[in-house]
Amino acid sequence: MKVLSKVSEYGLRALLYMVAKRGGQEYVSIREMSERLDISFHFLTKILQMLTQANLLISYRGPNGGVAFKKPPEEIRLSEVVLILEGDDYFDKCLLGLPGCGDRQPCPMHQFWKEIKGSLKKEFDHTSLAEMGQIAVSRHLRLVP
Amino acid sequence: MKVLSKVSEYGLRALLYMVAKRGGQEYVSIREMSERLDISFHFLTKILQMLTQANLLISYRGPNGGVAFKKPPEEIRLSEVVLILEGDDYFDKCLLGLPGCGDRQPCPMHQFWKEIKGSLKKEFDHTSLAEMGQIAVSRHLRLVP
DNA sequence: CGGAATTAAGAGTATTTTATCTTAAATTAG
């Protein structure tokens, strides 16, 4: 059950690293993250660029540069991150992949799947990056393979 | 939220077609399904082959051949189909894609994600192909794009 | 038996996703 692409997996791991590091106050170097999390530097750069362009992070170039949260991680929901990295239609996809499927023209799985997606969205909606990061810090959990 | 590969999407659509057609009693031609469902014939053949090799279907060659259910669709669960087509570790994957993640070495999202996966598995476990097909038939829902 | 219909299987191609490489732009420190 793989619901996230590598882009989101890496993006989330980086965000959690930032939260864990210093509560997301200061700029964190992408190079540092790529090394600590064992993610390709250039690939991670692009992912974080997406988050920067979506106004979730701000970036700064030059020595001591990096990325930082634009708003406190308490206010950033998992769903927000996922919608940015996976696309706005993330919670609208048909289980059977039928393009026309929706309330007006439902596939056989539509209602069933809609309910599951709904409850998942709800979970993602009230889970903040801060909470997630907290758990990681307090339990010394690992973000690295 | 794309949880299934094309393989599973196509496989499920074909199975639902078979249920809808005649309750899964007789052999249904793969060619017919590929045309009615607008799925590549050879690709679909391979997908149904996987289901045949997994003993969910039986196949018959020659004129009037095709595939049929080996056990009644009432007894086939959605989870069973998905495990065959996506792999046995389908419900065991880490949200962040970390290979070592598990109960012994949980990632920050492990517990959270484990619960969600659990309830999804439960849903998939007591949803039979027959139920799914029933809905499709009774409401004249479409399996085609 | 012989030809047509059908699934099985393997090789080959295309598309998408993931990852890398190169160069440019911004910032800092000396």
Added chain:
DNA sequence: CTAATTTAAGATAAAATACTCTTAATTCCG
């Protein structure tokens, strides 16, 4: 101002997924 450090952006490459083509094996019907 210059050199070093860092993100931005675009081009390219590798890997995975999705799809196609060809040939073989099985079964039916005349």
